[in-house]
Amino acid sequence: MRTRKRLRGRRISLGALCRWLGAQAEALGVEVFPGFAGAGPLLEDRQVIGVRVGDMGRERDGEPGPNFAPGVDIHAGITILAEGCRGSLSKQLIAEFALDEGREPQTYGLGFKELWQLPPGRVKPGQVEHTVGWPLPSSVYGGSFVYHLDDDRVYIGFVAGLDYAHPDFKPFEAFQQFKHHPTMRALLDGGEILSSGARAIVEGGLQSLPRLEMPGAILVGDAAGTLNVPKIKGVHMALRSGMLAADHYAAHGKSTGFDAAWHASASARELRRVRNIRPGFRWGLWPGIANAALETVTFGKLPWTLSHHEDWRAMLRRDQTGEVPEDFHDRTLAPRDRLASVYFAQTAHDESQPVHLKVHDTSICVERCTAEYGNPCTRFCPAGVYEMVDDAEGRRLQINAANCVHCKACDIKDPYAIITWTVPEGGSGPNYSLL
Ligand SMILES: Cc1cc2nc3c(=O)[nH]c(=O)nc-3n(C[C@H](O)[C@H](O)[C@H](O)COP(=O)(O)OP(=O)(O)OC[C@H]3O[C@@H](n4cnc5c(N)ncnc54)[C@H](O)[C@@H]3O)c2cc1C
Numbered sequence: 001m002r003t004r005k006r007l008r009g010r011r012i013s014l015g016a017l018c019r020w021l022g023a024q025a026e027a028l029g030v031e032v033f034p035g036f037a038g039a040g041p042l043l044e045d046r047q048v049i050g051v052r053v054g055d056m057g058r059e060r061d062g063e064p065g066p067n068f069a070p071g072v073d074i075h076a077g078i079t080i081l082a083e084g085c086r087g088s089l090s091k092q093l094i095a096e097f098a099l100d101e102g103r104e105p106q107t108y109g110l111g112f113k114e115l116w117q118l119p120p121g122r123v124k125p126g127q128v129e130h131t132v133g134w135p136l137p138s139s140v141y142g143g144s145f146v147y148h149l150d151d152d153r154v155y156i157g158f159v160a161g162l163d164y165a166h167p168d169f170k171p172f173e174a175f176q177q178f179k180h181h182p183t184m185r186a187l188l189d190g191g192e193i194l195s196s197g198a199r200a201i202v203e204g205g206l207q208s209l210p211r212l213e214m215p216g217a218i219l220v221g222d223a224a225g226t227l228n229v230p231k232i233k234g235v236h237m238a239l240r241s242g243m244l245a246a247d248h249y250a251a252h253g254k255s256t257g258f259d260a261a262w263h264a265s266a267s268a269r270e271l272r273r274v275r276n277i278r279p280g281f282r283w284g285l286w287p288g289i290a291n292a293a294l295e296t297v298t299f300g301k302l303p304w305t306l307s308h309h310e311d312w313r314a315m316l317r318r319d320q321t322g323e324v325p326e327d328f329h330d331r332t333l334a335p336r337d338r339l340a341s342v343y344f345a346q347t348a349h350d351e352s353q354p355v356h357l358k359v360h361d362t363s364i365c366v367e368r369c370t371a372e373y374g375n376p377c378t379r380f381c382p383a384g385v386y387e388m389v390d391d392a393e394g395r396r397l398q399i400n401a402a403n404c405v406h407c408k409a410c411d412i413k414d415p416y417a418i419i420t421w422t423v424p425e426g427g428s429g430p431n432y433s434l435l
């Protein structure tokens with residue numbers, strides 16, 4: 001199913017907007033520290049008092065190397081966590097303060113986005129196209145977007161719900177197959193890919209929002225889960241919640257009351273209206289569309305709220321699933337495979353640093369996961385980070401951490417929930433300057 005509309009005004013790169021906003025903030029006297037990641041929250045007497053920045057210069061085995069510099073502690077009157085979807089500090093603090101108690105589990109999608117330069121004459125600046133479904137099976141929520149830009153460029157993107165059940169499903173290959181639909185292929189053939197990226201999208205909506213405040217800290221934007229999923233629009237919600245957090249702190253000097261302030265805001269009303277659309281797709285594509293239509297015409301006023309389930313629990317074992325989903329093939333458009341896509345994400349990690357993907361018990365990968373799920377991390381990771389290797393030492397998990405594009409899918413979807421994404425050394429990661 002496909003929709004098309006024309007928008008006035010220019011569509012811009014979010015990366016470019018952030019660089020511009022950074023300059024505005026610095027002009028107002030804000031100190032911005034790009035290249036320094038918050039590695040852990042600082043707590044004192046059950047109060048967040050700031051963050052600890054990650055160490056620099058540790059060797060692969062975790063020992064300090066010759067250029068070692070320990071991470072500094074940054075103390076703050078209030079810490080506003082704006083880490084985006086599945087933030088690693090936010091995850092720790094949600095657990096520490098049980099902020100998700102009594103809420104529905106959070107659910108996610110995996111989003112892909114590419115920037116293409118096309119031959120002259122094909123692009124219609126301002127045109128926006130959305131599709132749902134193909135080539136996804138009816139049981140998998142998702143679809144695509146195509147944004148026509150100026151200068152003969154388009155953004156092409158795709159999202160697949162991470163609550164999918166079949167362990168053999170491959171989100172990256174589904175996206176690449178989508179690009180080979182006759183309509184898309186006609187658009188892209190002869191063009192050139194300039195940039196690519198992958199990132200989890202927070203899809204649980206209103207019922208999955210954790211409490212947005214804790215002693216000394218506030219959650220905003222995708223770190224909280226404020227994205228409007230039927231529209232795949234999170235930027236305005238993130239901006240609004242950031243501004244509300246700033247206003248709240250300026251007025252009250254503490255985090256207390258922020259959750260209530262957000263729930264009294266236009267953003268909460270926006271999420272309330274659409275709260276049942278995403279969970280309705282658990283019944284399949286067409287029932288999901290029918291439910292979405294009902295929810296839209298009733299402005300979300302129906303007296304129920306549908307629930308979610310945790311994505312990692314949604315995966316079925318191979319002996320519980322039927323036919324293996326279509327193995328997407330016959331692709332000619334770039335990138336040909338995941339590693340080629342990593343090249344266009346311009347990801348860079350110093351290989352001598354400790355592996356930032358912590359697999360808490362790799363014996364599970366070998367002894368249970370191979371038999372039960374066939375190691376789905378080798379399929380859902382869009383960057384080919386996880387590989388099962390059989391050699392003289394036996395079967396083992398190899399983690400190619402340098403390829404990681406920081407999408408967080410493994411932290412979310414691993415069926416034993418034994419993978420934790422942690423921040424690599426500051427500045428490492430993909431460079432999404434054009435996306
Ligand atoms: C494929 C795709 C397409 C999308 N399309 C749209 C769209 O068309 N319109 C729209 O409105 N929204 C869209 N969204 C959603 C939108 O990108 C997000 O809702 C929005 O960016 C959320 O903003 P944020 O500031 O909360 O988080 P983010 O934009 O994710 O920013 C978080 C930042 O914090 C940094 N960070 C994370 N952890 C740490 C740490 N520990 N220390 C230091 N820094 C850290 C990250 O590197 C990142 O720069 C899309 C999302 C995806 C994945």
Ligand code: SF4
Binds near residue numbers: 386405410
């Ligand atoms: S290792 Fe995890 S976070 Fe990194 S690209 Fe793969 S799935 Fe995404």
